[in-house]
Amino acid sequence: MSSVPESFRLEEARAVQRRLAQRVVERPLGEVDVVAAVDVAYEGDLAFSAAVAYSMREGRVLAAARSINKALFPYVPTLLSFRELMPMVRALLKLPAKYDVVMVDGQGKAHPYRLGIASHLGVVLDVASIGVAKSKLYGEVVGDKLIDPKDGEVIGAVVRCKKPLYVSVGHKATLEDAASLVKSLCTDSAMPLPILLAHNEANRAKRIKPKAFDKWGEAYE
DNA sequence: GCGACAG
DNA sequence: ATCTTGTCGC
Structure with missing residues (x-):
């Protein structure tokens, strides 16, 4: 499997995370x-990403897109x-539909440096996001909130769907709006509907066997 | 040194 | 995340 590149420097990565975290905006959705x-x-060293756009008003998937990367x-x-950020971004950029917010399978602000993948994606694409x-x-965990032990700040919420889910602000959203939206999309499965749909779409993509990749590692046909 | 540790 | 057998339910 892939290992950490020789050029990788943890201190630099942390600096990037702390800097980008300052760009996170919290406001009503x-x-x-x-x-x-x-x-x-995943399948071996291949990442199959998928993005879906779901209309709550129409109750259906408006569009879906995928990307396969090394x-x-x-x-x-x-x-x-x-x-996972690049695979996610590539699938999202191919999505032929406008959306109001994107849900990411992972943490947002509930991260030691305040930049979980949901926040990272939100800041990079400048879109509203929820982790x-x-x-x-x-x-x-204190009640239904997630508290940062080092400064007491509220960094997330515990939302009870089928199982407890850790919800946090990604970007351009408030924790209250994020938790409320997740609750409204709870299903009989562990994750809210949009993420479940994206999860299934990503797994279906595994049937594809890439033959060629560009210089950035993305497969093309 | 020990425990925790998204997907 | 993925691996992996039997088992439960529609």
Whole structure:
């Protein structure tokens, strides 16, 4: 499997995360109809990402897109963006539909440096985003809130769907709006509907067997 | 040194 | 995340 590149410097990565975290904006979502979601599935060193646009008003998927990329970085807690951000961005940029907010399978602000992959994606694409994780990466659960043990700040919320979900602000959203939206999209499965759809789409993409890749590692036909 | 650790 | 057998339910 892929390993950490020789050129990688943890101190620089942290500096990037702290700098980008300062660009995160917290504000009301406003009216939401189309909710996009992205997820990534793996098979060996290939990352199959998928993005879907779901209309809550129409109750249906408006569009879907996928991208297949070589995994260039391993999974390292707190550094998930270095592995999954590009695949997610590429699938999202191919999505032929406008959306009001994007749900990401992972943490947003509930990260030791305040830049989980949901926030990273939101800042990079300048779109509203929400982090929805099945398990906790960082923070102390107090009631239905996630608190940063080092400064007491509220960095996330625990939303009870089928199982507890760790929801946090990605970008251009408030924690209240994020938690409210996730609740309204809970299903009988573990994740909210849009993410479940993206998850299934990413797994279906595994049937594709890439033959060629561009210089950035993205497969093309 | 020990425990925690998104996907 | 992925691996992996049997088991439960529609």
